[in-house]
Amino acid sequence: MDSQPLAGMKFERNKVRLDPELLLFAESGSAIRIRGDGLACDYTRAFRRAEAERLLEECEKQIEYMADEDARVRVFGAWHALPRQQSAYGDPGVTYRYSGSTLLARPWCPVLKEIREHIESLTEQPYNFVLVNRYRDGRDHMGEHRDDEKDLVRGSAIASVSLGACRDFCFRRRPRGGRRSVNAEPRESRGCCRDASGGSESSTEDLSSSGTWSSRTVHNGGSDQDTEQMCEMSGMIHSKLPKLDNWSGNRSGAFENDSVTSKMLSTCQSSASKLKCTIERCANDIAITVSGDRLVMPLEHGSVLVMKWPTNEVWCHALPPRRRDKSIRVNLTFRLIHTGV
DNA sequence: GAGATACACTGCTC
DNA sequence: AGAGCAGTGTATCT
Ligand SMILES: [Mn+2]
Numbered sequence: 001m002d003s004q005p006l007a008g009m010k011f012e013r014n015k016v017r018l019d020p021e022l023l024l025f026a027e028s029g030s031a032i033r034i035r036g037d038g039l040a041c042d043y044t045r046a047f048r049r050a051e052a053e054r055l056l057e058e059c060e061k062q063i064e065y066m067a068d069e070d071a072r073v074r075v076f077g078a079w080h081a082l083p084r085q086q087s088a089y090g091d092p093g094v095t096y097r098y099s100g101s102t103l104l105a106r107p108w109c110p111v112l113k114e115i116r117e118h119i120e121s122l123t124e125q126p127y128n129f130v131l132v133n134r135y136r137d138g139r140d141h142m143g144e145h146r147d148d149e150k151d152l153v154r155g156s157a158i159a160s161v162s163l164g165a166c167r168d169f170c171f172r173r174r175p176r177g178g179r180r181s182v183n184a185e186p187r188e189s190r191g192c193c194r195d196a197s198g199g200s201e202s203s204t205e206d207l208s209s210s211g212t213w214s215s216r217t218v219h220n221g222g223s224d225q226d227t228e229q230m231c232e233m234s235g236m237i238h239s240k241l242p243k244l245d246n247w248s249g250n251r252s253g254a255f256e257n258d259s260v261t262s263k264m265l266s267t268c269q270s271s272a273s274k275l276k277c278t279i280e281r282c283a284n285d286i287a288i289t290v291s292g293d294r295l296v297m298p299l300e301h302g303s304v305l306v307m308k309w310p311t312n313e314v315w316c317h318a319l320p321p322r323r324r325d326k327s328i329r330v331n332l333t334f335r336l337i338h339t340g341v
Numbered sequence: 342g343a344g345a346t347a348c349a350c351t352g353c354t355c
Numbered sequence: 356a357g358a359g360c361a362g363t364g365t366a367t368c369t
Contacts, residue, residue, distance in 0.1 A: 077365035
């Protein structure tokens, strides 16, 4: 479990199975921290309700979206309209490429500037770009993907601010689009061997010491040396980012209970042996569910989810349709993009 | 230049 | 009827 040489470690996809029965509840108004098995995410409320409402209103007034006819992507050879509205803002000249498309940043508008400043101070990381996705109703969605663009500064975090409708957000380890025959793994029991008892309190630090993810870059010729460098970088940012412990004051209203009942103020920790992932929560009421190999969490109005390295190296995420929902959601993903210089 | 990848869809089962 | 998986059938990037 400790110090093996990076080069000697092997990542085996699907070796680690999530406990399908795991269901975690917490009280709301604060923070969740997920660590382990390649996941490194922090979640908290970033704005109190009234403020979030105002910000959403301003976003609706100020943000301009691509014309529908421009919002198209090509996937698996076919062109499709995006199942959502999209736009991009950022520092002058910053562009972001994904899935063959190039987005050119519009100059910051006041509300995005304001939100960016708040999120920068909360996460202690600068951002020079924000991708805006507007989900008109529960039919709008986003498919599984990783934010693994080369334009992103290696090891930097992505801060995802949610305004409006609460929608589920899913993480999945499995690769999209199963390779056929050649690499197909021999069927392996997909059943839930439920021996949930195990427990074996994994420590929060298994992220940096365990080898489950570290030797494996994704499927593009990253070297072990790259990986080591990223580990170092991640360590740096890791030490700066988790401000969760300091949030118990009234800063940002993170613990203000103006919309929910908040009971426990103690930090509790849960872990599932199969998940090898630690979930810490502070007085929280959102439910994180793990079923099969999916981890699902609702993203509330006024919240921020910080996806840190190495989350996007291995885990896909998606915003699946929720067809019963009728209301809009605006999502802002703040990013740090390489500028040519 | 070869090999991996795919922010989308449909079609199917439950 | 909604949710979630499987399989894309070809351009693009490394
Ligand atoms: Mn994303």
